[in-house]
Amino acid sequence: MATQFKVCNCNRTMPLDLRAGERLGAALGDKPLAVATELCRREAGQFLSAVDGVDDVVVACTQERALFTELAETRNSVAPLRFVNIRETGGWGAESKAALPKMAALLAAAALPDPEPVPTVSYKSNGHVLVIGPAARALPWARRLADNLDVSVLLTSGGAALPDERSFPTYSGSGINIDGWLGAFQVKWKQANPIDLEVCTRCNACVSVCPEGAIDLSYQIDMSRCTSHRDCVKACGAVGAIDFARDDVERTGDFDLVFDLSDAPILTLHQPPQGYFAPGADAMRQAEEALRLSQMVGEFEKPKFFLYKEKLCAHGRNGKTGCTACIDVCSAEAVSHNGNGIRVNPNLCVGCGACTTVCPSGALGYAYPRAPETGRRIKTLLSTYFKAGGSEPALLMHGEERGAEVINRLGRAARAGERLAGVPARVIPVSLHHAAATGLDLWLSALAYGATNVAVLITDQEAPQYAEALAAQLAIAQTIASGLGYAGTHFTLLRAQSEAELDAQLAQLRPGQAPQNRAAFNVATEKRVAMDYALEHLLRHAPQRPESIALPQRAPFGAVRVNKDACTLCMSCVGACPESALQDNPSHPQLRFVERNCVQCGLCEKTCPENAISLEPRLLLTESAKQPLVLNEAQPFHCIRCSKPFGTLQMIENMVSKLSLHGAFAGNIERLKMCGDCRVIDMMENKREMTVTDIKRVQ
Template sequence: MNPQIKICSCNKTLPLNATAAAQLAQAIGAEHVQVSDMLCRREVGNFLSAVDGVDDVIVGCTQERALFSELAQNSVAPIKFVNLRESAGWSAESKQSLPKMAALLAAASLPAPEPVPTVNYESQGNLLIIGSADVALPWAHRLSAQMAVSVLLSEGAAHGERLADRTFPVWFGSAIKLRGFLGHFEVSWQQSNPIDLETCTRCNACIEVCPEEAIDFSYQIDLDKCGNHRDCVKACGVIGAIDFERMAVARDTACDLVLDLSRQPLLSMSDKPQGYFSPGNDVAAQFDAVLKLSQLIGEFEKPKFFVYKEKLCAHSRSGKLGCNACLDVCSTDAISAAGDKVAVNPNLCAGCGACTTVCPTGAMSYAYMRAPDTGLHIKTMLAAYAKAGGHAPAILFHSKEAGADLIQQAGQSAQAGGRGLPARVIPMALHHTASTGIEIWLSAICYGATSVVILMTDEEAPEYRLALQKQIQISQAILSGLGYQGQHIHLLETSSSSELSSFLYALKPAQVPPPALFNVAQDKRVSMDFALDHLLRHAPEAVSEVALPGGSLYGSVAINKDACTLCMSCVGACPSSALMDNANSPQIRFIERNCVQCGLCEDTCPENAITLTPRLLLSDAAKQVRVLNEAQPFHCIRCSKPFATAQMIETMVQKLGAHSAFAGHLDRIRMCPDCRVVDMMSSADLKRPH
């Protein structure tokens, strides 16, 4: 591929000229980089000539993305836009920003990642509005001409809002439950009021006869005011809409979209499912929600953000809970327990990737972008940065929305007395900032990044912050334990461009190894092996192991040999083949590098003989088999076949000696299962009358 690269000095406010363009071309291995001063104005012809072909076109500006896209609407050439202005050139260190520009252009020159599977939605526009009559009914009247609207009232009318003609279905209910996603919501509630709105004709006879004014124009009876004289029942007559004997009736409906105007949203998760809007009492937020939901009619698709390999999952075994990390961090309730595994609803998944970040085994992996693609972007950027003469690079991970906006604000402030981004800080946009984890961060350090910063703004849920802080703690423990000086990985939480700039300018480069050559693998543990081997090879200090905080993805298992009976329950529970038996001898064997510290062995052990120690063993012993416990086999006293261990048999004698099946026959415990059955049958024959 030979992309055509167009950059612009933006009326000479960026340090870009023919000399700089030649340096950029050399750094990124491009044949030519063409520089303009007013690409979006007088020199737009340069862009038009570029999109006249079929090669990729890279435009080093996002200011006029809409204009360029419109001009190229008939072109077949793929077009990419790179923000060189706010991300690099508009900065207090603009004169040193050329290496960063090379990094950004090099990443844009990479081929597009392979497409990922998609998740499909279909919405006919059937809208359910939930809330009090005063709020829900006005919106229902506004929207009923455009959409198929139904209303579920949770409160009556406090300000005189009336149910008039039957323009749309209206129900009244309590104990409302909602689940689902765009195009497939299911709603259930309890109808317990004496008046059935589906039968009521809105004749107002009940309102006129009620002496306590317990009935309003939402046509529901306030039972706290009601005198129970039944005048309303008589007034209703043969219509039969009022029945004080009615028990709570379960009702339900389905819809494509939900506008929840309840005082407290029905769904409390941080990231709500697509098609569900809960703007609260804010009128502006209500209008914004209505605008968005009115556009959700038709067929839609989104990426399937994850890949789940249940064979690697350490969630549970035989009803014993092990790893719960993905369920705890999911902000959309897309992940649920499913026996010993977990189930992920792709329609609810918002693509945060936090589940993949906290998963210790790699059972959950991110697909948008895949880990190898993310690693290749980082490696390519840092290589181009170094080739262009840059020093002490830092990677700034940010979201494509609020994070990108904040970076743009910081760059623009540099034109009005601010400082923008430092020349050594290379921004990299992610679909979500929680989607990268320890294997990506450590790989970035191995590629030469002296700092990794994860920028979080107000758009991310609290669950992600806690998860990332824990993963950063583990990562930093590894780096510091190996003797690398400084703080390498940082979590920055701010929505202020000035705070962003101040933090980045104060950031001190940490010690890193020489750049590595390996590529990030799709398998998380394999990528970790690559990174750890490189870090260990160049470690400033010679260490054999590193202590890690609790919840780490590496560690040791210790067995109390006096308590262990070698029942092998721990071996059966281990999801990662860290614990193994020996087909030829009673042994529990262990490979430490396979251990994910899920705790299933510890929870499964009936003798409480197992303890876990989080650590990173760095010697070759980590990948070698070692025996944790073993015993000489116990031989059947009848046929001499080995079938258990001596300690197990003695434990069984102590625990089962008083059992009716063995009373007076303790030697049966010392027999193999086959001989035990033969002995029991022989005893039965002797007792049987002849």
Template sequence: MKTLICDCNKTLPLDSTALQQALSQVRGASAEGLETVHTGLCRREAAAFQRAARGAAAGEELLVGCTQEQRLFVELNEQTEGARPVAEQPIRFVNLRETAGWSREGRQASPKIAALIAAAQLPPAEPVATVAYRSAGRCLVIGPAAAAAEAAERLADKLEISILLDGPGSALPQRREQAVHSGRLTRLTGWLGAFDIAWESTNAIDLDLCTRCNACLQACPEGAIGLDYQIDLAACKSHRDCVRVCDAAGAIDFDRAPQLSEERFDLVLDLRDTPAFDQPQPPQGYFHAPAGAGHERRLFQALLALRELVGEFDKPKFFNYRAKLCAHSRNQQIGCTACIDVCSTRAIRSDAGLKGKAPGRVAGGHSGGVIVEPHLCVGCGACSTVCPSGAMGFAYPGPVDQGRRLQTLLSAYAAAGGRDAALLLHSEGAGTRLVEALGRAARLDPTIEGLPARVIPLPLWHTASVGLDLWLMAIAQGASQILVLLTEEEAPEYRRALAEQMAQGQALLAGLGYGEGHFRLIEAREAEALDAALRCTPAQGVRRPTAMAAQADKRTTLEMALDHLREQRPAALPEAIALPAAGAPFGNVRVDADRCTLCLSCVGACPAGALVDNPERPQLRFFEKNCVQCGLCESTCPEQAITLEPRLWLADEGRARKAARVLHEQPPYGCIKCGKPFGTLKAVENIVAKLSGHAAFQGAALERLKMCNDCRVADMYSNPNEMKITDL
């Protein structure tokens, strides 16, 4: 790949020699084109770009180290004879100005610039499946009459508008140009192209039959009828003068029963004070613009967006879900609910009530798992971040592609001589704008320092899409810190989830002897706040970074990272590291031997294969490495004999947690007739003790509880006079 860099009229300190040397040591990276540092690539030296664009026609990809003039370069490419169209071979761009050069430490930023170029040269992530929306432009406007009618008028040239008057007040236009309904909204569900809406109408005036002649308004002595043609029943004194003057048969009927109406719309504009959806991110195609401060701005933005939402649209299917790994439920017992709790769009719901029916069936037990509605998912990735088992995975990009970006950034940074790398993860939207604003401020304001040379920004589709597995792998690969920038885009659920994940990561690193300060959430809205937050001391990293790459399986990546961090530990290894209970991905299961009957219900409930039986003897065994602390064993146990202990067990250099150990065992109970074992001593004794006082289990019936199946049947038929209904 050929890379063109420009010092932007000599405002960036670019060291081409250092960049070439660093990139030549990074696997897959190219140093071609870096021998020249341009000064005005978008102006005086535009011919150099055109020559490179013509060269790209032979299949050579082109990377430009500038995002400021991205649009100009694309247009220049289209005007260059012999250059391949961008539609066939896109030109890549990377921001070296605001993210590296425009900083007080810009002259020390060559390692970071090398890292940014190397990551930008990576091949694109694997394509993912798409989710389709189809909108014919049928839009429902909900709200007071005047506001709804005005909004409808501004949309009518593009959309097919209907109005739902939700409560009396204000006035409808006299001319009937849209379908108008009245009533109380009772249901609003769905998404762009598929909103199912129901409302109950109790208005005595049928708006379809009403001709808006206003005779009823003049006749009503109480003024109970407004220009929205709704009757205020609290003011109405039942004179019924309105009925007598109405010329449209049936238009006014006070005896009309409440009518429930249902329709499907493609789009919804909600002008009421209280939105129909209370989650932070409502479905696509729904817009809320209540009256009050900021109403005009919100309404204008909604109207602009609505006008463009006609046709067919696709978005990525952001997630992968593997039901067999899901720790949500077994046999209608609820365990992990992390993904349901964190989803800000309500796209995930429980499937525990389906008793093993598709799509959540798993071998060896019944699991409803969860159901994810892809049309509601906006791709935050938080579900994959909090999922302890890896059942939910983010796919845009997936963990392998995302891990490759992190590894490339860190390896290129180190190859160029960089130290104490801090990865700044931020969103592609508001996060990128804030990072760039900091760079511009540092260029103009001497009190602003800008991004430190060791802070490498990494834009993500969403900040919640990368979690503990990739964070720890990045630390193992040489990062000193993981900083996550939060702006107004992140919902409260995401902040809480990220904080819990960081608490887990910091507990693990501190327990291994690396100290504190490896993870930080940075909340900033202005460049000044971000600038101050980035002045942090580096945390202790590994002596030797690992060359291992992130894997597709979350648990595998976690184990690989922890193994390397344990091997590189700067202090003695403790027996175990206690972990916070919230979001713990590892832990122990404690069994109360006095309560446990070895019924093995917990074994059937465990989705991770952490709890297993022994076919040879009554025994409960445990693989601590597999435990995801979902709590299904705890909620399933009929004797309440199980408790969870979040921890990372490090005995025998961490090997002990990977081997099976016995949690509880009992001697088998032998049949009192033939001696064949058929249960455990504790289980049979408990059953006998609980039923000994029951009238149906006296004498021989009680003794039969101590027999195996064969002997029990034989005894019943050898003593038919003693048989009871409970024996049959």
């Protein structure tokens, strides 16, 4: 199926004319493109003609997305409609006249088929909201929300009168714990105040008799003023709402939504769960969050962002913990320990992809979209860019929300004459669901495809651990590129909150050296396979070809070093290795190692009972990385009875030395030098001899 491209120079504010249309058409493998001037106004007919068919339609305008969508609906159009921004990302800026290759690249990427659908995660909310906070803040919002939602209130302090009418459940407490997500929150707290608001009838008897005036119409006792007369307890009488010695203080409740009006959020996660809102004391934010909250009633779906392959996971074996990278980086606490593997809670996952970026084995993969689909987009961007005559391309990977906002503001500021250059012509923005959603496999592939820079843009929206993880992973990629002799800086983390900061950092990007021959492979589904493809291409065309490259700690490649004097070849490390990097030899006492398989998880190091193993992060670039290397071997010990080899000489000697003085073995120490079969035979013969001796004694 063909694709129709609708391009507009936005009232002649971009350098797009007839000649530019011809060049764009040539780069896109199509006839010359017609360039409109007012596609959203006088020339809307061109758009309507395009959507009357069934071909895909790519509109090079995102500002008027809503208008074009509405126009298509008036025609009952069935044509797939896509939008791409070529204005703020390149058409507006100091280098706009040189940005045509980038525009062609963005148009080509927008024309790609939609990614494969992914499983979804469902939520169901009946609108039962718990409002938490001081009475003066929580009660007014509870009254407003009660018109449309099923409201409960948990007061953390008094100071405001409770409503005359008991129109919603009201609790008080401290030590609040919140667990769950939209439609499935469980909240626990302690009934700290002597007055239980759900039992209290609000008769004011306690208020009247309190000699210290420690009780007001919030019906909570100010313990700093109370002198324990207990007149209030007597006044409450059989109602029993006041108890200074309450044993049962634990309270719990299930809610669909949580509106936390505490000064500091109870949940301190950088990415709190869906359905939790914590605007604090800011009145404007309270109103905004209340509006969002009121709309979260019904059934909702989101993509399941990740794929987990437990067989590849290097988290743990036999009770030992190895790699914890995914758990450490997750800002939503969606990843947790689960025996020898990990568990990812899809309801808490926000789709940042940081866990997949740091996963050394590829056990966790990003699914929205999958790596091969993102790889195809990167490859299309770069190949089209080169075809259109571009050179030294830089990819600017950014989140689709805050990152895109900063880029668009930069483009508008450059057009408005604010002394900002805008996005350089060679810098191609790559929108991602989240800035942390790509990693070494895609970055190295981009370099193999000809990108001279891969920059990842983060803003204040990203969690601090994401920034640290991205910086560490980018440093690994740069170490590899530099170790292969590619000159310059290729992989960069940009931190910008404003258009001015981004403008300054983009101006500092200098092209790194890329391979002269661009790769043709497609990004593989398996992360390790994808990295192998990229590394093989980069090595084949590298200015330098070292045997190995030393890498930073926690890199996903490396060697295992064994202290032969300490190692007893017990093979505990072989049983612990999740990637088959460490192997035994069934026919000989040998510990072997395949370096290409190693992910440096550290399970072997932690499992070794002799502390004989250490790790060396590095990238071995010779063929020997794929071949089994003997790390340690020993002379086999031969059974003293049948001469069959079993165990190792060192192991048997150590065992005999340690057990010879033990009372249970002292009389049968020679048996330790026998194989299993001979040991049984010797035990039976010894038993027979003892039996014969006993019979003779009886006779």
